Amino acid sequence: MTQYRSNPLPIAGLPPGIPYIIGNEAAERFSYYGMRAVLVVFMSQYLMSSAGYPDPMSEEEAKGYFHLFVSAAYFTPILGALLADGWLGKYRTIILLSLVYCLGHLALALDDTRTGLLLGQSLIALGAGGIKPCVSAHVGDQFAQTNRHLLSRVYGWFYFALNSGAFVSMLVTPWLLENYGPSLAFGVPGILMLAATAIFWAGRYRFAHIPAGGAAFLREALSREGLRTLGRLAVIYAFVAVFWALFDQTGSSWVLQAQKMDQTFLEYRILPSQIQAANPLLIMILTPLFYYGIYPRLERRMRITALGKIGAGMVLAASSFAFAAWIQRALDAGVSMSIGWQLLNYVVLTSSEVMVSITCLEFSYTQAPPKMKSFVMSFFMVSVAAGNLFTSAVNFFIQNPDGTSKLAGADYFWFFSLLMLATAIIFGFVSRRYPEKPAVTAA
DSSP: OTTSOOSOOOOSSOOTTHHHHHHHHHHHHHHHHHHHHTHHHIIIIIOBOTTSSBOOOOHHHHHHHHHHHHHHHHHTHHHHHHHIIIIIOHHHHHHHHHHHHHHHHHHHHHOOBHHHHHHHHHHHHHHHHHHHHHHHHHHHHTOOGGGGGGHHHHHHHHHHHHHHHHHHHHHHHHHHHHHHOHHHHHHHHHHHHHHHHHHHHHTTTTSOOOOOOTHHHHHHHTSHHHHHHHHHHHHHHHHHHHHHHHHGGGGTHHHHHHHTSBOEETTEEOOTTGGGGHHHHHHHHHHHHIIIIIHHHHHTTSOOOHHHHHHHHHHHHHHHHHHHHHHHHHHHTTOOOBTHHHHHHHHHHHHHHIIIIIHHHHHHHHHSOGGGHHHHHHHHHHHHHHHHHHHHHHHHHTBOTTSOBTTOTHHHHHHHHHHHHHHHHHHHHHHTTOOOOOOOOOO
């Protein structure tokens, strides 16, 4: 990669490669969240047998397999990080795995059987998961000490782009599934993923290409400081995993709850899988509100740490599932509930996401040693995988042989709410002793 610039430019303004990364992220997130938004509905209503007959999963089975897929997509970042930090570098790893990602969408679009589902999800889990830590770390790699003060805001806008793509896809893809079937519903996200790959390739001469660490990466990862950093972060991520066990249920239990609600809101019908679009829309509203309004005002009165934000976000997540339990209890009692109540609950859950996810993303980068940026980012992603694996296990475990559930109705949401609240309380004590260090740059 001698033709590429290997160090960030020593400028005070925005690095020139950032717009290409933001454009790539918006299109890639359209492809991922559009596909993901319709998975539970596809598996429970549209899945076909190899003979061409309907072969849908039960709601419980679809929910369990949904979280298994999400878990796989967040375990593969370890592979992507090893490729990026140890061998290929971030840019080449992202390009290679993006092509694998495109093939996964193609498999889903062409084959609506369980075989096509397995192949497509496997390729997407490898591609989408593999590039996640690389793209996040690639953002930080573009900054020198001269413009490091812009990093926090750029990560906020990075998350904004992510959610703008997700918002549009979560509105469009469920509509495509209902009106045109799975082929187009999965095909359009595939086209957007191809566009995302092209945008990223177009920015290759604008990026700072931090070389792969190679043997130096392994030495740093296995050094006393590297292992100590991973060990400290692993403690934080174990708590954050519980947050993801709740949050990613917006694609499963919250969709199934929305199916039982009055789906007319302000004279418009909202499809149950479209309700997920509330989250990225609110992210685009709440991210600037928190970073330019709430945080600065609070910081004038008190010291706010990254771990303090994460702990407060966990309490909000527990509150959102208590709210979901209240909605479910009303539905089970035969009360007609407008889907607008779930929209209101999205405000609570999305606020917690801003405080937990964006903060933890930036925190992970700043705490990582220079040659371990992608690798540490992948450990953050594993917290998402662990949370989803836990939720999947819970959903399979609570199924009784007679088709009933050990955590029926509102009890299901209360279980996760109390679990999150207990986690937040313990996290509050543990985080006080965490030795947070100043930001470490990549160059």
